Amino acid sequence: MIAASPLGLAQALIRCPSVTPEEGGALRFIAQVLGDAGFEAHRPVFSAEGTPDIENLYARFGVGHPYLLFAGHTDVVPPGDETRWRHDPFAGAVESGELFGRGAVDMKGGVACMMAAALRFLADRPDFAGSLGFLITGDEEGPAVNGTVKLLEWARGRGERFDHCILGEPTNPQALGDMIKIGRRGSLTGRLTVHGKQGHVAYPQLAENPIGGMVRLLAGLEAEPLDAGTAHFDASNLEVTTVDVGNAATNVIPMEARATFNIRFNDLWSPQALEDELRRRLREAAGNTVRYTAEFEPTNAVAFLTAPDSFGFLIEAIELETGRRPALSTSGGTSDARFIKDHCPVVEFGLVGQTMHQVDERVAVADLERLTAIYQGALERYFSDDPQ
Numbered sequence: 001m002i003a004a005s006p007l008g009l010a011q012a013l014i015r016c017p018s019v020t021p022e023e024g025g026a027l028r029f030i031a032q033v034l035g036d037a038g039f040e041a042h043r044p045v046f047s048a049e050g051t052p053d054i055e056n057l058y059a060r061f062g063v064g065h066p067y068l069l070f071a072g073h074t075d076v077v078p079p080g081d082e083t084r085w086r087h088d089p090f091a092g093a094v095e096s097g098e099l100f101g102r103g104a105v106d107m108k109g110g111v112a113c114m115m116a117a118a119l120r121f122l123a124d125r126p127d128f129a130g131s132l133g134f135l136i137t138g139d140e141e142g143p144a145v146n147g148t149v150k151l152l153e154w155a156r157g158r159g160e161r162f163d164h165c166i167l168g169e170p171t172n173p174q175a176l177g178d179m180i181k182i183g184r185r186g187s188l189t190g191r192l193t194v195h196g197k198q199g200h201v202a203y204p205q206l207a208e209n210p211i212g213g214m215v216r217l218l219a220g221l222e223a224e225p226l227d228a229g230t231a232h233f234d235a236s237n238l239e240v241t242t243v244d245v246g247n248a249a250t251n252v253i254p255m256e257a258r259a260t261f262n263i264r265f266n267d268l269w270s271p272q273a274l275e276d277e278l279r280r281r282l283r284e285a286a287g288n289t290v291r292y293t294a295e296f297e298p299t300n301a302v303a304f305l306t307a308p309d310s311f312g313f314l315i316e317a318i319e320l321e322t323g324r325r326p327a328l329s330t331s332g333g334t335s336d337a338r339f340i341k342d343h344c345p346v347v348e349f350g351l352v353g354q355t356m357h358q359v360d361e362r363v364a365v366a367d368l369e370r371l372t373a374i375y376q377g378a379l380e381r382y383f384s385d386d387p388q
């Protein structure tokens with residue numbers, strides 16, 4: 001039976017060509033399978049001017065609490081040059097114990113394991129006390145405007161209240177059981193322009209070269225570490241991502257120099273406090289001589305941390321299945337967990353991420369079974385009759 005087989009479910013999902021923003025049949029398939037299992041499924045579509053309409057899915061089984069939510073996405077990044085793939089990226093081929101396809105690990109494979117775990121759990125415990133839900137978007141890899149953010153608001157508007165959420169993004173660097181993500185760093189981007197006066201290189205007294213000023217400002221930004229890290233976070237890090245003058249002539253002093261930088265910051269900073277500190281550093285480096293403007297982009301990526309003790313049910317299930325205690329990490333880029341954390345405590349645990357977004361993205365079939373067992377074990381613990 002396909003229903004409780006993570007491999008069968010993952011293959012069916014991979015065969016839906018759901019490159020963002022296309023739904024590709026993936027959400028329809030999930031709604032069908034979960035609906036058949038007794039979930040009440042909804043398919044809200046969200047739009048915003050200037051972005052494509054996005055289909056989403058919300059499904060719930062049960063009415064009571066505690067309410068555990070599985071979250072994820074079915075959209076995938078484009079396959080790139082398909083001729084470089086060993087197998088058609090949308091065929092779901094299995095070779096030597098591995099399932100190939102775009103989304104195999106990021107994250108149709110993870111969604112398939114959540115579905116299989118839920119179906120197996122419900123087959124054993126159809127009258128468990130509590131609720132089990134799925135919140136799946138088609139807009140994680142794209143602009144992320146008409147996806148999880150709006151879906152969470154939509155659910156809140158219906159009176160839905162979640163107690164805990166597991167987001168099934170690929171979190172393990174090497175092997176299943178390596179790592180749970182219990183938070184994420186924030187992200188802030190700044191743009192710097194140093195103003196000069198264009199002129200002839202042979203007459204510098206009549207011009208003002210902005211490049212020297214830019215070098216001083218960038219050195220000032222990077223002179224001191226932002227912090228030394230915290231219990232669960234690495235040190236915040238600033239990277240200059242581009243410096244541009246755009247001057248093709250060798251005899252012209254340019255008028256302007258521009259640079260962009262990005263900071264991945266830990267829970268010592270809010271975006272505003274970080275911006276204030278960087279502006280202070282720029283003022284100090286500029287003194288009275290460098291004329292510049294600094295702009296910071298608005299950010300919805302704020303650093304956050306989930307207390308791991310409320311997810312003992314998941315950590316125990318991972319240990320039991322893999323024999324290993326997962327590292328509790330906040331590394332990596334941003335994810336939809338940054339939106340979910342405003343609604344309930346959230347951690348991330350999924351497949352091994354090594355091939356995500358790559359040519360020949362693939363997952364070990366054995367890992368699909370093991371992740372399903374982990375999720376099922378987590379459900380059994382979460383909904384055990386013993387008080388937690």
Ligand SMILES: [Zn+2]
Pocket residue numbers: 073106107140169170
């Ligand atoms: Zn993903």
